[in-house]
Amino acid sequence: MKKKYMNPYLAGTMLGIVLLLAMFVAGRGLGASGGLKYCVVSIVGAVDRPHTENSVYYSKYFEGGKKPLKNWLSFEILGVVVGAFISGALSKRLKFKIEKSPKISSTRRLIFAFLGGVFFIYGAQLARGCTSGAALSGMAVLSVAGFVTMIAIFGSAYLFAWFFRKNWI
Amino acid sequence: MNIREKFSVLLLILGIILALLPLSASRSFVVKPHKLLSEVTSPDTYFTVDQVARFVVMDDSSIQLIDLRSAQEFKSFNIPGSVNVPYNELLDKDPSTFLGLAKMKNIFYSNGDFDSNFAVVIVQGLGYKNNYVMKGGLNEWFSTIMNSEFTGEKISARENALFETRIRAKKLFTKINSLPDSLKVRMLKSRHFDPKKLDGGCE
Amino acid sequence: MGPVSSLFTFPEWLDLLIAFLIGTGFGFSLEQAGFSSSRKLAGMFYGYDTTVIKVFFTAAIIALIGSQLLSFFGLLDLTKVFVNEYYVAASIIGGVIMGAGFIMGGYCPGTGLSAMSIGKIDAIVFFLGGLTGAFLFAETYPLIQDLANRSYRGPVKINEVMGISPGLFTLLLIIAAIIMFWFAEAAEKRFARPDITEEI
């Protein structure tokens, strides 16, 4: 039998302490979207090396023989995967399934999940951080960018929520 | 009594404590007071103008001269090889942008003895190492180096070397500071530092 | 005086090990909070489950209180902690695009990764979409480079813009959060969907 989720305030406190630890030990916040970017950069680098050298965007990640995967953010998201797996195993939540509203088909759910991923990471690259890297970590250091990004994300999600309500409720 | 109300009360108490504390996000001294005091009362933190003149003449690359006067004063003349950080802007900038490298000796000077010694305590207190003061400042530099003349009967070898250095430093100082303004501006621009960025975020 | 990374230069392996351990704590907290479920996350926008807002604001406030207390006790130098840089246009437009992605996909990058690791197939697809998004961004970068770098304001802090002390701003944020928590729990009762909340 799977366990119930942790009380949100307690879980939030735990997440806050992890964020505080990151600030205290490494002098930086948490991040997730950056790690994905480094994955993409290294894949492109492996497939088409000359392309990365000519592009204004990719070239900075290979300067001076740097390896994009040997990076704080890449290792951090590796940790996220492992940490979530441990938590899922402890709470007996490990299970392959497609989570969706019973009203929609699995295909529809997967198409929207894919589109969501494309949009989210594209926006995160533009705003230089996602909900964790820009909004959460930004708010914790009182950065204006953090507050603006947070309001933009949640504000627009509320605006668009009405159009996608069939997917969820 | 649910957990939300309890949690709200706790956050509110902590928030009120924070609001009452004299917090500030700006820089504060990080070195322990007694350690800083013993560092800055040591006589090893001074250089005489003659020592500085030697560094300048020998074009010593292990020193960094920092001029604390206003930008205007700096523009009209300065010791060759200096960078300008006006004293009243010292704490607006990130000191690591002008304090050079780890092994570099940073020598502060102003017109006299106050600003340079205020500044050296500040940077040393912020945790930077190898900071020195040119004793007497530019007033001393002028009366010793620029107006140096030998008055005596017989010159010893040591004195000879000393006066040699002084005269060479004086010549270099006059030469460089007599350049036309356009050339000076170009030289100063090439010595401009970019602030070092902290690592972080999702970039 | 922290951050520890400013006192010692970590060798690369230790730096990456720290990144991994911090990430592990991050992933563990996200999963425990229930962020590995897209329907729980999406619940926030329809009112039946407001865990997101509670966890998100609690975490930000706890880190804010903790970092300021550490700085008061002389243990943490906040000038050496990274502050996100503010590019006005990029933050707003990027945020709006992210909001659209959020409501379509049901995950954000961090939560998507933790959902993926406990076997949610939709999260794996979200992750693949994310890789595609990053790739598209890299390829279209020359076109939007100007937008991404426009109106740069530097690492500005909100309390400095408002002209108040960081402690006072934290208090205001806490008051706002308490009001939001109260609203959130009221909304959970008003828009309750036992059929969904039972299942997730």
Place this chain on the structure above:
Amino acid sequence: MILINKYKVIIAISGVIIILVCIRSFNIDHFKNNAKSLAGPSFNHSIIISEKQIGIIGKNILFVYLDKVDIPIKDLHNEVITIKPDSILNKENLRKIIKHKGSVLIISSDPAVSARIWMILSQMGRHDVFILTDHPDNEVFKNKFRPDTLNRLEL
């Protein structure tokens, strides 16, 4: 009683933090926050005064001699102590300086030492510290630089 039981955890956590904050606030032996505002008075030299100006810094002045200087003190109502610069932060000396009600005046034959001690005391949170000097124009440039327009460096 019931109230206390309900709030047990909250009282415990906030109690610990309040105690720590109080210990930190009442302990004088550390540098205070915000180096810039504490260093403020040194930017315009308003804290550097000459003998004639002693009157304007108040009545109850603590004279701190850092070495033997021949500056006579006319007003004998003021308190006079002699402290070597490197022992200015010893417990009794620091307590005396911090707790003194009124201004503190630093006197030394070396302006460099006065300046350094001033900065340390100010960063410890002591306000109204002044430096007495017989050369208040120390930071004024007293020479003239004559550029040599004939002798140009070859570039």
